[in-house]
Amino acid sequence: SQTIHQWPATLVQPVGSPLSLECTVEGTSNPNLYWYRQAAGRGLQLLFYSVGIGQISSEVPQNLSASRPQDRQFILSSKKLLLSDSGFYLCAWIQSNYGYTFGSGTRLTVV
């Protein structure tokens, strides 16, 4: 079956610390992968997307970066977190017939 895993579920990090969020997909190959952020009381903002290994497109300039070291692995990183990086981070991939599937999300609080 096709599933998406995202971890950790919650994370509290101090300002200036590094970040690494991981997303993996099972049951498919060469999926398009996406990272979204949902800030409190706001909609979902597309941060990065990837159409293949090593191919990353950034949608907005920010303190974050993304990498895709393997076909079904998508990583969101930061070298130094800011308070404004707090939010709910969602990984997603697209199935056939435009069925987008979202992970369960990571709630990041930067303190």
Add this chain to the structure above:
Amino acid sequence: AQSVTQLDSQVPVFEEAPVELRCNYSSSVSVYLFWYVQYPNQGLQLLLKYLSGSTLVESINGFEAEFNKSQTSFHLRKPSVHISDTAEYFCAVSVKDSSYKLIFGSGTRLLVRP
């Protein structure tokens, strides 16, 4: 570039009343259209989508949306809401290119009161 505008940030309505959540989009290329729902403390769920064919699409729980190309709208409607429909609703468009990226509106919070 594509953008999605949800005109109402919050819509309060009484139970069993009809509701319409408005969505307008802007795009220079063809798009597919979606409505997602997020219940309190839960993830995103697909409510319905328009890919092609009939411009009126329906969900299994009584919602429907109509694609209006001339007005670039995809409003969501339900003739009679329930308390359990209280949630955040997001309109989104998917670009018809190799990225298939999904662009969301800012969301509308539907508050159903008894």
